[in-house]
Structure formats: structure tokens, C-alpha cells
Amino acid sequence: xxxxxxxxxxxxxxxxxxxxxxxxxxxxxxxxxxxxxxxxxxxxxxxxxxxxxxxxxxxxxxxxxxxxxxxxxxxxxxxxxxxxxxxxxxxxxxxxxxxxxxxxxxxxxxxxxxxxxxxxxxxxxxxxxxxxxxxxxxxxxxxxxxxxxxxxxxxxxxxxxxxxxxxxxxxxxxxxxxxxxxxxxxxxxxxxxxxxxxxxxxxxxxxxxxxxxxxxxxxxxxxxxxxxxxxxxxxxxxxxxxxxxxxxxxxxxxxxxxxxxxxxxxxxxxxxxxxxxxxxxxxxxxxxxxxxxxxxxxxxxxxxxxxxxxxxxxxxxxxxxxxxxxxxxxxxxxxxxxxxxxxxxxxxxxxxxxxxxxxxxxxxxxxxxxxxxxxxxxxxxxxxxxxxxxxxx
Amino acid sequence: xxxxxxxxxxxxxxxxxxxxxxxxxxxxxxxxxxxxxxxxxxxxxxxxxxxxxxxxxxxxxxxxxxxxxxxxxxxxxxxxxxxxxxxxxxxxxxxxxxxxxxxxxxxxxxxxxxxxxxxxxxxxxxxxxxxxxxxxxxxxxxxxxxxxxxxxxxxxxxxxxxxxxxxxxxxxxxxxxxxxxxxxxxxxxxxxxxxxxxxxxxxxxxxxxxxxxxxxxxxxxxxxxxxxxxxxxxxxxxxxxxxxxxxxxxxxxxxxxxx
Ligand SMILES: Cc1ncc(COP(=O)(O)O)c(C=O)c1O
Numbered sequence: 007x008x009x010x011x012x013x014x015x016x017x018x019x020x021x022x023x024x025x026x027x028x029x030x031x032x033x034x035x036x037x038x039x040x041x042x043x044x045x046x047x048x049x050x051x052x053x054x055x056x057x058x059x060x061x062x063x064x065x066x067x068x069x070x071x072x073x074x075x076x077x078x079x080x081x082x083x084x085x086x087x088x089x090x091x092x093x094x095x096x097x098x099x100x101x102x103x104x105x106x107x108x109x110x111x112x113x114x115x116x117x118x119x120x121x122x123x124x125x126x127x128x129x130x131x132x133x134x135x136x137x138x139x140x141x142x143x144x145x146x147x148x149x150x151x152x153x154x155x156x157x158x159x160x161x162x163x164x165x166x167x168x169x170x171x172x173x174x175x176x177x178x179x180x181x182x183x184x185x186x187x188x189x190x191x192x193x194x195x196x197x198x199x200x201x202x203x204x205x206x207x208x209x210x211x212x213x214x215x216x217x218x219x220x221x222x223x224x225x226x227x228x229x230x231x232x233x234x235x236x237x238x239x240x241x242x243x244x245x246x247x248x249x250x251x252x253x254x255x256x257x258x259x260x261x262x263x264x265x266x267x268x269x270x271x272x273x274x275x276x277x278x279x280x281x282x283x284x285x286x287x288x289x290x291x292x293x294x295x296x297x298x299x300x301x302x303x304x305x306x307x308x309x310x311x312x313x314x315x316x317x318x319x320x321x322x323x324x325x326x327x328x329x330x331x332x333x334x335x336x337x338x339x340x341x342x343x344x345x346x347x348x349x350x351x352x353x354x355x356x357x358x359x360x361x362x363x364x365x366x367x368x369x370x371x372x373x374x375x376x377x378x379x380x381x382x383x384x385x386x387x388x389x390x391x392x393x394x395x396x397x398x399x
Numbered sequence: 400x401x402x403x404x405x406x407x408x409x410x411x412x413x414x415x416x417x418x419x420x421x422x423x424x425x426x427x428x429x430x431x432x433x434x435x436x437x438x439x440x441x442x443x444x445x446x447x448x449x450x451x452x453x454x455x456x457x458x459x460x461x462x463x464x465x466x467x468x469x470x471x472x473x474x475x476x477x478x479x480x481x482x483x484x485x486x487x488x489x490x491x492x493x494x495x496x497x498x499x500x501x502x503x504x505x506x507x508x509x510x511x512x513x514x515x516x517x518x519x520x521x522x523x524x525x526x527x528x529x530x531x532x533x534x535x536x537x538x539x540x541x542x543x544x545x546x547x548x549x550x551x552x553x554x555x556x557x558x559x560x561x562x563x564x565x566x567x568x569x570x571x572x573x574x575x576x577x578x579x580x581x582x583x584x585x586x587x588x589x590x591x592x593x594x595x596x597x598x599x600x601x602x603x604x605x606x607x608x609x610x611x612x613x614x615x616x617x618x619x620x621x622x623x624x625x626x627x628x629x630x631x632x633x634x635x636x637x638x639x640x641x642x643x644x645x646x647x648x649x650x651x652x653x654x655x656x657x658x
């Protein structure tokens with residue numbers, strides 16, 4: 007069975023491009039050209055060069071000794087937090103800005119939740135001298151203030167989205183509306199493996215560098231390319247897609263995604279999409295989403311702005327229904343505990359999103375001989391205010 | 400004969416189509432709004448099924464959708480409201496909305512219910528043509544429902560011809576690549592687009608929509624198509640505290656004094 011997208015843009019029954027006619031020319035152009043562009047020699051050279059010399063890749067794969075001791079096993083951290091701009095998001099924005107340039111676009115739009123994708127987009131726009139507009143839910147503008155300031159300093163215009171819950175879903179709606187109204191010169195850099203085909207596949211390919219590196223780094227450090235399991239947090243699912251990518255067909259490797267349960271999956275304040283959702287169409291692809299019986303998308307909640315999203319990429323919906331990957335959830339409280347644990351055991355302050363992946367350690371049985379890789383998708387700088395409020399330092 | 404086909408057979412120009420959001424401003428306004436529109440001589444009505452995430456809509460329809468949902472609007476509720484509509488109304492009625500609520504209702508059950516209450520067509524902007532053909536077309540046809548496709552200034556000729564081939568009611572010509580409610584006047588660029596489409600000798604009649612807001616834009620659009628569709632401007636006119644009938648007749652009279 008293939009877990010990759012098929013030629014019609016579907017992962018099993020999920021995916022596709024449920025777009026209004028106004029978006030057809032842009033999406034069609036991208037669909038027709040993306041593989042040729044990203045597989046071309048020139049593109050590869052420039053992409054790989056920037057990842058190495060600008061982003062700082064490869065990111066380290068670090069054996070977390072004290073964490074491993076505590077859980078009586080071998081736990082490696084894939085240090086995406088050490089990338090330029092502080093998360094995995096830059097892998098994708100570097101790729102997409104090169105695609106946008108190739109397509110001759112000079113205006114870039116993006117949505118952002120935690121601000122990490124907005125920051126990574128503003129950064130590559132500064133790098134390439136392109137105009138950048140970032141849509142961000144008004145609530146997130148408040149709770150991720152440092153990133154807003156950084157984006158503005160980088161020259162991006164940050165536009166607060168004031169519809170709905172004023173979080174990531176609403177920012178995405180606004181970005182799509184912008185694209186509809188600016189059909190000719192604009193490229194929309196979607197920040198996760200969501201949206202219409204070919205976005206989920208394109209973003210997954212750009213993020214797949216994570217698992218490509220994990221394989222040779224593990225081989226170097228342990229003599230084996232495959233770990234027992236890989237764990238990643240899932241919002242839209244891009245860091246997880248990147249961390250899983252080269253292990254999808256290695257059926258012996260257990261894949262675990264961790265969703266944000268917010269205040270609990272039995273409350274209405276949650277973002278545990280796969281745990282609570284059902285099939286439907288949101289943001290132009292068929293996937294699983296949280297919705298009412300009438301098909302209205304429900305407003306999610308999570309302490310982590312990057313996971314505060316009622317949908318999930320179609321690739322994950324397929325991995326979930328085919329049972330290739332397992333999806334757990336972690337509550338705000340569990341996540342705060344795990345963030346503090348990593349900080350004090352390893353001297354690494356993780357992003358709230360990434361701390362969801364760490365929280366899985368308390369939910370699974372680890373054996374001494376096993377090797378677990380946790381994708382540390384981002385660093386905690388942007389979350390200091392939340393941490394300080396909860397821990398009272 | 401489907402009422403949409405009948406309308407275009409009988410009336411070749413100046414067709415006035417109006418969009419409104421079901422359940423707005425008040426939950427039980429749906430039927431009174433339809434009846435008032437008919438009374439004021441409107442030719443065709445698009446009944447909006449509100450959705451939580453209307454990405455193709457501008458602020459006015461986003462707002463009416465939000466209020467309608469807060470009022471308790473749903474597809475189930477809408478079908479209940481419309482159950483006797485054909486006793487008083489005989490102009491064509493179209494439901495317009497996004498795909499997800501339709502999928503949750505169940506496509507087949509939805510289409511059957513449409514037929515039962517007397518709906519003539521559907522506009523589902525985020526239902527792609529290929530998915531329509533593979534999964535929806537047969538059940539639409541079985542229930543005598545036309546699927547109305549949109550075209551834009553950016554739609555290629557090849558795709559236009561394909562849309563014309565698949566269409567059975569009329570083609571919805573979006574005046575400019577935009578979300579609903581964007582301000583437009585008929586520019587040179589649009590003229591070129593309208594004329595280009597007209598020169599293709601398509602088999603389907605066409606209505607122009609998006610940005611039609613007053614007598615002038617309506618009259619302009621009617622030069623290039625069989626008629627035009629007013630959405631946001633009408634929804635906006637429904638705000639305010641005057642009686643519904645007064646707001647509606649005031650607005651329609653301001654658009655078309657001669658229909
Ligand atoms: C550090 C970090 N991890 C994870 C995510 C969630 O996105 P995804 O599920 O696409 O990896 C975000 C999103 O903002 C993020 O900033």
C-alpha cells in the first residue's frame with residue numbers, strides 16, 4: 007500500500023482540491039508545474055544550499071541522556087528547534103519561496119497560528135526581496151506577540167483576522183480570500199500539509215528532509231537507520247509528515263502523532279481532530295475535521311496556537327484510517343508538565359506545540375532496548391509569556 | 400420542465416436574480432424574504448445555506464452567515480421552512496452553499512429533499528467539476544437539479560468550453576476574480592472578458608454576478624449577459640429596523656424600475 011498522494015491528489019479517500027473557480031488558475035498552475043520545478047537540478051542545488059548555509063541544516067539528532075534515563079529507554083530529539091527562525095516551518099518556506107520565484111510571483115501571502123510559519127515566511131521574503139502579507143488570528147496576535155514584532159521588523163505586513171475564533175482557521179480563510187482577490191501576481195505559502203492538492207504533497211516533500219536526516223544520523227549513531235518509533239505533534243501535520251516521510255514504507259517503525267486535547271477531549275475546548283472529528287471538507291481538501299451534525303466547523307481550542315486548528319492534513323487522515331500511524335492526544339496541563347521536564351532535564355525549552363510530542367512519553371510503554379525519536383519541532387522563545395504565567399518564575 | 404430552463408426560454412434579457420442568506424436577519428425570515436422578492440418582480444432567487452467558513456465570500460455575506468448560524472439555521476431547518484414554498488412561489492429557486500454541510504447531510508438525501516420541496520438548481524462553489532461529474536452528476540440529474548458552475552476572467556477558453564458542456568441551467572459569470580461583495584464597476588478589462596465569453600457562442604445562457612450593487616451596475620451587466628445577480632448589496636440592504644417588505648421593495652425598486 008502506498009501512503010503517498012496519488013496522481014489525482016488523494017491519499018486514499020482524502021485530499022483533492024475542493025476549490026472555488028476563482029482559485030483554479032493558480033492551483034492548476036501549481037499542480038502542473040510543482041514536481042518539475044522541485045525535481046529540477048537548479049532547484050535542488052539552491053534548496054539544499056539554503057537549507058545548509060542559511061537554515062543551518064542538518065539539524066542535530068541528539069540522544070537526550072537524562073530524559074532517556076528517566077524513561078529507561080533511548081530517546082533521541084530531532085532538533086528542528088535549532089533551525090533559523092526556531093522551527094521546522096522554514097524548511098517549507100524556503101522551498102515554496104523558490105517555487106514562487108520560479109512562477110514569477112512577487113507578492114507572498116501566508117497564514118499563521120503560532121507565528122512560526124509567518125515568521126519563516128517573512129524571513130524568506132526578506133531574503134528574496136518579495137512583498138509579504140501574513141494573516142494571523144487576532145487572538146494569536148495577542149498570545150504570540152514576540153513573533154508579530156519579528157515579522158513586522160522583517161518588513162511583513164501582519165493583518166489580524168477578526169472572524170470566527172480569531173485563530174488559525176480564520177487566518178487561513180483570510181489568506182484564501184486574499185488569493186481569490188489577487189489571482190495574478192500572488193503566491194500563497196501554506197504553512198502545513200493542508201489545503202488543496204498539490205499543497206499537502208509539496209509541503210510534505212519539503213519537510214521530508216527531517217526524516218531523511220534522521221535515517222543517516224541514526225545509522226551514524228546507532229548503526230541502524232530505523233528507530234522503534236517516531237513521535238511528532240500534529241496541528242495541520244507538517245512536522246509530523248516530515249518526520250514520518252521516509253519511514254512510511256518501513257512498516258516496522260511505529261509512527262505516533264500527538265494532537266492537542268486542550269482542556270480535554272471530553273470538553274468543548276479541544277483541538278483533537280482525529281480523536282473527535284469526522285470526514286469532511288475544510289480549506290479545500292477532504293480530510294477529517296471537527297464539526298457539528300450540520301457540517302459547520304467547530305471552533306477548536308488549545309494552549310498552543312500552532313495546534314489550535316479543527317482540521318488535519320489529508321495524509322494524516324489516511325494514515326489514521328489505515329492504522330499506519332497512531333494518534334494520541336495531550337492536554338494543556340500534560341503539555342506544560344512535559345515542557346518543564348525537558349527544560350530541567352536537558353536544558354532545552356521546547357515550543358508548546360513540540361511539548362505535545364514529549365507528553366507522549368507518559369502515554370506509551372518504552373522498553374530499554376528501544377529507540378524513540380521525538381521531533382522537537384520548535385523552540386519555546388515565543389511561549390515564554392505562557393510558561394511564565396503558568397510556572398510563576 | 401425545470402423552472403430555470405423555462406425562465407431562460409421565456410426571458411432573454413434583464414433577468415434579475417437575488418441572493419440572500421437563509422435565516423437572516425431572523426431565523427424565520429427565509430420564506431417571507433422569498434415571497435417579498437417574488438412580489439417585487441425578481442426572476443430567480445438564490446437561497447444561501449450559511450457555512451461557518453465561507454472562503455469565497457466577503458465581509459457582508461460572512462456576517463449574514465454568522466448571524467444565520469447563530470439564529471439556528473441549518474439545512475434541516477431550511478428544508479422545513481421551504482416545505483410548502485411551491486404553494487405560493489413559482490419562480491426558479493436555487494440553493495447556494497459550500498460542500499461540507501451538503502456532504503454531512505448526505506448528497507443523495509439532500510438532492511431528494513431538494514426535489515421534494517421544489518428546488519431547481521444548486522450553486523456549490525467549492526465542488527470541483529471532476530468530483531461533480533464522478534460523484535454528483537447522476538443524483539443531481541435523477542432529481543432534476545441543475546448544477547450551476549462559475550467562470551471568472553481567468554478561466555481559460557478550454558475550461559470555459561468544458562464548463563459549457565457540463566452545464567445545464569446557466570453559467571454564473573463572476574465579474575472579477577474576487578470574493579463576493581467586492582466593489583466593481585464595468586471596467587475595460589471586464590468588458591473585454593464579457594465580450595470574449597460572448598463571442599464563444601456557448602450553449603448556456605449567462606448571468607453576471609459579484610459586485611452588482613445598484614441600477615447602474617445591473618444595467619451595465621445586462622448589456623453583456625441575460626441578466627445579473629445581486630448578493631451582498633441586497634444582504635446589506637436587509638440590515639436596519641424597517642419592516643422587511645419595505646426594505647425589500649425599496650431595494651428592488653432602486654435596481655430595476657422597469658421590471
Ligand atoms: C513549533 C511548531 N510545531 C508544530 C506546529 C504545528 O504545525 P504542523 O502540525 O504543521 O507541524 C507549529 C505551528 O505553528 C509550530 O510552530
